[in-house]
Amino acid sequence: MSTIYILWLRQVKRYLRSRSRIIGSLAQPLLFLVALGFGFGPIYTKAGQGNYIEFLVPGVMAMSILFTAMATGIEIIWDRQFGFLKETLVAPISRMNIMIGRTLGGATVSILQGLIVFGLSFIVGFKVANWHIFPLAFISMFLIAVIFTALGTAIASLLQDMQGFQLIMSFLIMPIFFLSGALFPLNGLPSALNIVVRANPLSYGVDSLRGTLVAASNFGLHTDFIALTLLALILLAIGSYLFSKIQI
Amino acid sequence: MENIIEVKNLVKNFKDFTAVDNVSFEVKKGEIFAFLGPNGAGKTTTIKMLTTLLKPSSGDLSIDGHSSTTDKDKARHSFGIVFQDPSLDDELTAYENMYFHSVLYKVPKKVRKSRLEQLLKFVELWDRRNDLVKKFSGGMKRRLEIARGLLHHPKVLFLDEPTLGLDPQTTNHIWTYIKELNKKENITVFFTTHYMAEAEKVADRIAIIDQGKIIIIGTLEELKSKTQKDNLEDAFLALTGKKLRDEEASTLELLRNRRKMRHR
Numbered sequence: 001m002s003t004i005y006i007l008w009l010r011q012v013k014r015y016l017r018s019r020s021r022i023i024g025s026l027a028q029p030l031l032f033l034v035a036l037g038f039g040f041g042p043i044y045t046k047a048g049q050g051n052y053i054e055f056l057v058p059g060v061m062a063m064s065i066l067f068t069a070m071a072t073g074i075e076i077i078w079d080r081q082f083g084f085l086k087e088t089l090v091a092p093i094s095r096m097n098i099m100i101g102r103t104l105g106g107a108t109v110s111i112l113q114g115l116i117v118f119g120l121s122f123i124v125g126f127k128v129a130n131w132h133i134f135p136l137a138f139i140s141m142f143l144i145a146v147i148f149t150a151l152g153t154a155i156a157s158l159l160q161d162m163q164g165f166q167l168i169m170s171f172l173i174m175p176i177f178f179l180s181g182a183l184f185p186l187n188g189l190p191s192a193l194n195i196v197v198r199a200n201p202l203s204y205g206v207d208s209l210r211g212t213l214v215a216a217s218n219f220g221l222h223t224d225f226i227a228l229t230l231l232a233l234i235l236l237a238i239g240s241y242l243f244s245k246i247q248i
Numbered sequence: 249m250e251n252i253i254e255v256k257n258l259v260k261n262f263k264d265f266t267a268v269d270n271v272s273f274e275v276k277k278g279e280i281f282a283f284l285g286p287n288g289a290g291k292t293t294t295i296k297m298l299t300t301l302l303k304p305s306s307g308d309l310s311i312d313g314h315s316s317t318t319d320k321d322k323a324r325h326s327f328g329i330v331f332q333d334p335s336l337d338d339e340l341t342a343y344e345n346m347y348f349h350s351v352l353y354k355v356p357k358k359v360r361k362s363r364l365e366q367l368l369k370f371v372e373l374w375d376r377r378n379d380l381v382k383k384f385s386g387g388m389k390r391r392l393e394i395a396r397g398l399l400h401h402p403k404v405l406f407l408d409e410p411t412l413g414l415d416p417q418t419t420n421h422i423w424t425y426i427k428e429l430n431k432k433e434n435i436t437v438f439f440t441t442h443y444m445a446e447a448e449k450v451a452d453r454i455a456i457i458d459q460g461k462i463i464i465i466g467t468l469e470e471l472k473s474k475t476q477k478d479n480l481e482d483a484f485l486a487l488t489g490k491k492l493r494d495e496e497a498s499t500l501e502l503l504r505n506r507r508k509m510r511h512r
Contacts, residue, residue, distance in 0.1 A: 006351040014339045017380075083335035090299050091352040092324040248301045 003093045004101040011072065011105025015112070022116075029064045029117045033057065033124050036183065049185060055216070057121040058209035059182030062144055065114040066202055069145045070173050072106030073152015073239075077162055086248055095244040099153070103236065106149035107142060114141045129215040136221070137212035143228040144205035150232070150239035157242035182206045186218050201231045252277040252404055252436050253298065258307035260293050267293040269460035270307075275404075275453075280430055280437040282451035284444075284484060286493045290460040291440045292332055295408050298438075299329050312403050328353070328402035330394055332409045332440075338382035342373050342392050345381060346399060353400035367395040370425060371418075386413055394422055401429065407439035411446065423450055444481040454480070458488045 015022070037053045044052035079085040088098055128134065155168060179193070180202035189197065197203050208224035211217025217224065253275035260268040268290040275281045285291050296302040298309055300320045308315065314322035336345050346368065350360050368374040371391035381389060394410055405426070411419040427450065429435050441447055447454055448468055455465040464471060464487060468480060475483040 002351050003354075006348050010337065010340065010348060013344070014337075017339055082338060083331065083333055084337045086301060086331055087335040087337075087349070088352065089301060090324060090327075090329055092321065092354070093352060094321065247303055248296065 003091075003097050004104065007088070007098060007101025008105040008108065011102065012108055015109040022113075025064065025068065025113060026116060026120070028067075029060045030120055032060050032063070033117075033121060037124055053121075053124055053126055054214045055185070055210070056183065057118075057124075057126045058213050059180070059206050060121075061114045061117045061141070062180065062182055062202060062206045062209055063177050064117045065110045065141060065144045065205075066148050066177055067173065068110040068113040069106055069148035070152040070168075072102075072109055073149045073154075074156045074165065074168070075106075076102075076153060076156040076243075077159055077165070080246075080248065081161070085246070089246065089248065096240060099236070099240040099243050102153065103146060103149045103239070106152070107145035110145035110149065111138075111141050114145070128213055133212050137209055140205060140208035140212060140224070140228065143208075143225075143232050144202070146232045147201055147205070147228065147235050150235035154235065154239040154242045157239070157246050176200060176202050179203075180206050181218070201228075204228050204231070250277050251275065252279075252312055253281075253438065254308070254310050255294075255298070256308045258294065258297065258309055259305045260290075260297060260302070261305045266460050268297070268304075271457070271460070271462050273455055273462060273465055275436060275438060277403075277436055278430070278434045279452045280427070280450055281439070282447040282454045283438060283440045283457065284442075284447055284454060285440075285457040286488055288493050289457045289488075291457060292408055294457070295329070295406055295438075295440070299327060299406060300324060326402060327404040327406060328397050328400055329406040330397035330408065330410050332412070334389060334393070336381045336389055336393060336396075339380065341378050341380055342368065342384070343377040345392065346377075346396055349396045350399050355400045363399060367398055371395045371422075387415070387418070390414055391418065391422075398425070398429065401433050401435060404436045404438060405429075407437065409440050409442065411441065411443065419446070426450075444479070444484055448480045456484060456487055463487050 033053070033056065037056050041052040044050070044055070049055070076085060079088075091098075155172075159165075179196050180200050181197055182202070186194070186197060186203075204219065204224045204227040207217050207219050208221060208228060211221045211224060219227075251274040255274070256272050258268055258271045259266065271290070271294065283291055283294070293302065297304045298311060298316055300316050300323055304317060308317075310316060311323045312326040314326060316323045337348070340348070343364070346364050347360075350364060355363065365374065368377055371394065373388060373392055373395070376384070376388070381392065384392065390410075390413060394407075397405065397407070407426075411422065414422070423446075426437060430437055439451075451468070453465065453467055454471055456463045456471075464474065466474070471480065471483045472478060475486045477483040477486055
């Protein structure tokens with residue numbers, strides 16, 4: 001337990017110390033909220049869909065959790081570069097504990113980012129439909145964070161250096177975000193796109209946040225939470241496996 | 249005396265290149281063992297395999313009776329290591345780096361704080377304990393790493409070029425401490441170095457490896473008499489030749505260089 005705690009603590013301390021990273025990573029969600037929220041808001045309302053800000057905020061929260069979680073997962077490459085990874089790998093603790101500690105640390109940091117975006121959303125006029133089920137929103141943030149921290153870890157375990165990072169960014173993170181329904185409603189999509197969206201883990205994350213925060217779920221909260229929990233377990237297993245195979 | 253490290257027919261191939269070529273040797277419990285060789289001879293690769301970081305292509309190796317390939321967890325309980333290249337977390341303070349290590353290595357709570365303080369004072373970093381490691385000079389980082397490696401008292405201590413870049417005072421200071429640990433707690437020390445005088449002074453036995461093969465193992469006297477030289481440096485040169493060696497840059501070094509360029 002203490003080893004999991006110490007690895008968690010390390011991630012959180014590093015996060016809290018990198019103010020520039022926190023501020024930098026807030027600019028993007030804020031820009032999305034303001035530019036897209038106010039830019040598309042009137043058209044969205046005219047099309048009879050209601051309030052776009054309410055629709056958009058859960059999507060942008062999911063986005064910032066996705067970006068942060070993937071980044072903390074991929075941090076393993078930096079740890080490899082600066083040598084700290086070796087220090088943890090030769091320690092007499094199980095690989096599982098290292099993986100759990102790192103993932104929980106990454107998840108905590110990502111949830112913090114998500115909560116900050118949530119806080120910011122009130123500036124652009126966001127309203128929570130039902131505060132009673134906010135704990136559920138928190139759980140869905142946690143699951144999204146775990147899924148993508150584990151995915152980042154799995155990928156980083158396979159990479160030797162940061163060269164592949166841009167590729168991951170353009171071919172994985174951006175598609176996951178844009179094809180998740182974070183920005184647009186899922187009804188009436190072309191069927192090919194619909195399949196892609198349904199195969200995308202983040203879609204269930206966005207949907208569960210929408211369901212819990214503004215009571216507008218598309219798949220239904222049951223489906224969302226089952227899908228998210230299963231995905232989290234599967235990715236944790238894959239991530240742990242690949243992590244345990246790292247050689248230096 | 250029983251053997252605490254046993255290596256049999258160890259081989260490591262990287263694509264088209266054999267870094268460690270059928271190496272066998274033993275280290276006895278309580279010994280200070282020097283592992284010498286020119287650049288790229290296979291020293292670090294051997295240490296990485298012993299410390300479970302790298303999988304051998306073939307061969308057996310064990311620490312304190314636990315195989316480094318099939319019984320990694322148990323093997324890890326038996327050793328500590330100071331790496332050749334940096335392995336500190338720059339974003340943490342010196343104290344935090346030490347503290348994290350003490351938790352990861354399960355240093356008993358009772359002695360944790362006192363040993364931490366003692367070691368940080370020993371390497372004269374106690375006053376700087378709350379500074380982030382990224383502000384430290386190369387020498388200070390090295391001292392901190394050595395202090396960290398000494399935090400938990402393992403059965404075997406691996407030191408991969410521990411005194412590289414340190415001044416003679418610090419080197420002397422640190423070896424005095426390690427020798428004391430070796431005597432008092434019967435800790436086996438396995439180290440590499442390019443300073444022949446260092447090996448001459450502290451090692452009970454010396455192995456010389458070149459191009460992945462062990463050329464000779466023995467006490468200083470044995471090495472000198474076999475080569476008919478009167479010091480280790482001459483014996484070393486007689487055995488390994490005077491040609492300069494190239495070492496392939498590891499991916500890490502490539503990465504570091506690239507990063508340096510980008511930051512220019």
